[in-house]
Amino acid sequence: MSTPAIRRVLRWQAIVTVAGAALAFGWAGGHAALSAVLGGIVNVSAVVVFAVVYTLSRPVSGGGTVAALIRAEALKILVIVGQLAVILATYKAIVPVAFFATFVITVLLFRLALLDRN
Numbered sequence: 001m002s003t004p005a006i007r008r009v010l011r012w013q014a015i016v017t018v019a020g021a022a023l024a025f026g027w028a029g030g031h032a033a034l035s036a037v038l039g040g041i042v043n044v045s046a047v048v049v050f051a052v053v054y055t056l057s058r059p060v061s062g063g064g065t066v067a068a069l070i071r072a073e074a075l076k077i078l079v080i081v082g083q084l085a086v087i088l089a090t091y092k093a094i095v096p097v098a099f100f101a102t103f104v105i106t107v108l109l110f111r112l113a114l115l116d117r118n
Contacts, residue, residue, distance in 0.1 A: 005112075006051045013044050013106045020102035024095065032095040039102035042083045047110055050076040 017040025025033035050072045057068035088094065 003051075003055075006047065009110055009112055010044060010047055012109050012112065013040060013047065016040060016105050016109060017044065017102060020098065020105070024098035024102075028095055028098065031093045032098040035091075035095040035099040036102040038087050038091065038094075039099040040106050042080055042087070042103055043106035043110065045083065046076045046079045049079045 017037060020036035020040060021033040024036040053075050054068050054072040057064070057071065059065040059068040087099075
């Protein structure tokens with residue numbers, strides 16, 4: 001997975017997060033907007049962790065590449081689960097629709113990096 005692909009995904013995740021926050025604010029106010037931002041941040045930060053772990057692995061073989069991708073994905077999932085637990089446990093005024101809509105869309109955007117041919 002190339003660095004430009006990760007940057008492109010992060011850019012699109014950030015755009016969707018801001019757009020989701022704007023839509024949520026217009027729909028249900030400040031808590032909905034913050035919920036959408038938190039939903040997007042969960043995945044943006046998880047993708048950053050993925051990229052750092054994969055880059056630091058410096059795989060030199062096919063098997064090493066697969067192992068590095070599995071490690072990076074596992075850590076990304078742990079970061080997501082941890083952040084979801086913290087946010088859902090501490091932010092009592094969360095607007096679930098705004099939070100999970102932005103979260104799901106940004107999760108799906110990560111898959112776009114797999115389509116990158118550069």
